[in-house]
Amino acid sequence: MPVLEAKERSRVFNEVNHGYDLNRALFEANRCLRCQEPECNKGCPVNIPIPDFIQLISQNKIEEALRLVKKYNSLPGVCGRVCPQEVQCEGKCHFGGRFKPVAIGYLERFIADWEIANGRIKEEVAPPKPCKVAVVGSGPAGLTVAGDLIRKGYKVTIFEALDAPGGVLRYGIPEFRLPKAILDFEVEGLKKLGVEIVCDFIVGRTKSVDEILQEYDALFLGTGAGLPSFMGIEGEHLNGVLSANEFLTRINLMKAYLFPEYDTPVKAGKKTIVVGSGNVAMDSVRSAKRLGAEEAVIVYRRTIKEMTARIEEYEHAIEEGIKFYWLTNPTRIISDDKGWVKAVEVEKMKLGEPDASGRARPVPTGEKYIMEADMVISAIGTSPNPLISKTTPDLKIQKWGGVIVDEATMSTSKDRVYAGGDAVTGAATVILAAGAGRTAANAIDKLLASGKVKRN
Numbered sequence: 001m002p003v004l005e006a007k008e009r010s011r012v013f014n015e016v017n018h019g020y021d022l023n024r025a026l027f028e029a030n031r032c033l034r035c036q037e038p039e040c041n042k043g044c045p046v047n048i049p050i051p052d053f054i055q056l057i058s059q060n061k062i063e064e065a066l067r068l069v070k071k072y073n074s075l076p077g078v079c080g081r082v083c084p085q086e087v088q089c090e091g092k093c094h095f096g097g098r099f100k101p102v103a104i105g106y107l108e109r110f111i112a113d114w115e116i117a118n119g120r121i122k123e124e125v126a127p128p129k130p131c132k133v134a135v136v137g138s139g140p141a142g143l144t145v146a147g148d149l150i151r152k153g154y155k156v157t158i159f160e161a162l163d164a165p166g167g168v169l170r171y172g173i174p175e176f177r178l179p180k181a182i183l184d185f186e187v188e189g190l191k192k193l194g195v196e197i198v199c200d201f202i203v204g205r206t207k208s209v210d211e212i213l214q215e216y217d218a219l220f221l222g223t224g225a226g227l228p229s230f231m232g233i234e235g236e237h238l239n240g241v242l243s244a245n246e247f248l249t250r251i252n253l254m255k256a257y258l259f260p261e262y263d264t265p266v267k268a269g270k271k272t273i274v275v276g277s278g279n280v281a282m283d284s285v286r287s288a289k290r291l292g293a294e295e296a297v298i299v300y301r302r303t304i305k306e307m308t309a310r311i312e313e314y315e316h317a318i319e320e321g322i323k324f325y326w327l328t329n330p331t332r333i334i335s336d337d338k339g340w341v342k343a344v345e346v347e348k349m350k351l352g353e354p355d356a357s358g359r360a361r362p363v364p365t366g367e368k369y370i371m372e373a374d375m376v377i378s379a380i381g382t383s384p385n386p387l388i389s390k391t392t393p394d395l396k397i398q399k400w401g402g403v404i405v406d407e408a409t410m411s412t413s414k415d416r417v418y419a420g421g422d423a424v425t426g427a428a429t430v431i432l433a434a435g436a437g438r439t440a441a442n443a444i445d446k447l448l449a450s451g452k453v454k455r456n
Contacts, residue, residue: 001106006319010289013175013257016316017081020110022060029058031095032102039092040104045435046144048072050089050104057107063121066111070123073108073434074147074190075140077116077182078169080109082279083431084310116185125193126153131448134159134216136203136388139167140430141421142222143187144437145444146195152445156194157216159201162253167224168422169430171249174283175257176290177313204387209395209417217453218416218444221403222437225382225422231275235333236378240269240341244276244284244379251287268293269375273344275299275330276379277307280427282314284377285322296322299371301329301349301362325371327351329362333376344371382427402426410440416453418444 002018003009009016020028032054040050048069056065069076085091085105093101115121133149135142138160146156164170166183191197203209203223213219228243230236247266255262268291274284277300289296298317300307303326307314318324327349336342348367351360383401396404396413403412403419410418420436422428447453 001103003316006316006321009176010286010320013287013290015179016176017109019113020106022062025057025107025110026060028103028107029054032058033095035094039094040089040102043088043090043092045088045431046073046438048089048108053111054102054104054107057111062111062114063118066115066121067123069108069111070121072438074144075169075186075430075434076108077112077186078140078178079431079434080105080107080112081178081182082169082173084429086311088431112182112186116182120189120192123151123189123193125151128155129153129448131155131217131453132157132215133444133448134212134219135222136209136212136219137161137167137222137224137421137423138165138187138197139222139224139421139433140169141224141423141433141437141440142167142220143190144434145220145222145418145420145441147190147193148438148441149444150190150193150195152441154445154448155196157196157198159203159206159212160197160199161202163199164253165197165199167222168226171252172245172280172283174248174251174287176286177283180252202387204391209388209392209414213416214455217448217455218418220410220437220440220444221388221412221417221419221423222421222433223384223388223423225384225402225427227383227385227401228378229381229383230378231330231380233330233332235335235341238333238335238341239339240374241333241376241378244274244280244377245382247284247377248280248287251291257287257290266291267375268296269341269373271295271297271373272375272377273297273299273330273371273373274377274379276381277302277309278379278381278427279309279313281377281379282309282317284379286313286317286320288375288377289320289322293375297325297371298322299325299328299330299344299346301327302351302359303327306359327362329364330376331368334370341374341376342372344373344376345369346371382422384423384426388423400426408439409443410436411443416447 254264272288421433
């Protein structure tokens with residue numbers, strides 16, 4: 001994948017990956033072995049027939065390839081950029097046994113970018129059905145449900161709490177990984193199919209779930225997991241300590257990445273420490289570097305082997321000058337005389353037996369030292385906002401806040417209500433949320449087609 005040169009990109013929010021041209025896409029598509037028993041399909045949460053769309057690309061039938069993919073995925077431009085293909089479809093590619101696997105994600109991105117460059121294709125929609133479906137949240141799960149159901153002929157309305165659709169795709173992923181123009185194009189495609197999107201609408205305050213169910217035949221909860229987690233250590237109240245959610249939201253929704261065009265400056269410390277090892281941590285530390293941090297570092301209590309971020313993002317971070325401190329765990333944050341962060345005390349760790357996640361458990365060694373810092377960003381996970389559960393008492397919730405569902409249908413304990421994505425699993429990947437959305441859409445279709453639904 002051609003990329004923006006590291007020294008240049010580390011100070012700007014321009015997209016890092018440039019994308020394939022036609023010749024490169026044709027070359028890559030022709031690497032596919034056309035396996036009789038392809039495993040790549042099994043790694044795709046939305047069940048795209050991967051060898052089929054790649055073969056169409058190899059024949060220079062780009063529009064046909066795009067049309068095929070869109071039957072399974074409403075967000076190919078998004079997923080082609082941010083999905084962890086290396087552990088999903090590409091991770092199961094037979095060609096990857098001896099060589100690099102076929103670049104399935106890059107090819108998906110290519111056909112999506114082709115549509116932007118060559119004009120939007122016309123998609124087929126089933127004849128209108130009388131039933132209406134409400135979708136709460138316009139992140140990847142909600143957009144997928146809406147796309148699948150609108151194509152089946154249902155009237156779909158998305159209710160979004162913020163002022164623009166996209167959820168975590170808009171406020172959580174930096175411009176250099178997912179340009180807002182790509183998201184806007186794919187959202188606009190759903191609107192052209194007939195999806196209605198109502199923004200500035202907070203379900204649980206503007207209207208309750210029960211009130212919406214009086215007007216709609218079924219409801220899908222795709223509210224994500226926007227409640228940040230913190231470490232629970234001394235000094236987290238200090239000025240200069242942020243959650244990754246707040247940091248990335250200020251940059252994205254308030255367009256701080258376009259300062260001074262948009263008067264939304266975001267302070268980045270001269271030395272910024274980001275705690276965590278997932279994609280959100282990587283997004284945060286690379287954003288801090290772009291906002292002017294002289295030194296931006298990751299501290300993580302395990303090793304690189306347990307890191308959950310995409311390898312590509314890690315490699316890009318290394319190229320951009322990001323430093324990594326493995327087996328390092330913050331134990332307290334130290335204040336200056338004005339209530340601002342001036343340093344972090346950390347403890348060296350060692351790996352013990354696997355914990356519930358299957359990864360080696362970090363064990364304290366007792367060896368501590370001080371790291372200078374004037375900003376600390378916590379990127380150690382999120383949980384669902386409790387507003388929906390507090391205003392919907394008959395909705396069963398996990399102790400940590402996730403909605404309880406039947407995984408075969410994504411149905412909840414509440415009649416006619418389904419849920420999926422991070423609202424169910426906690427923070428996970430875009431494509432897993434989309435996969436849950438597809439499962440829910442099929443179940444909602446089956447329910448509504450039965451003719452047994454009665455509104456309250």
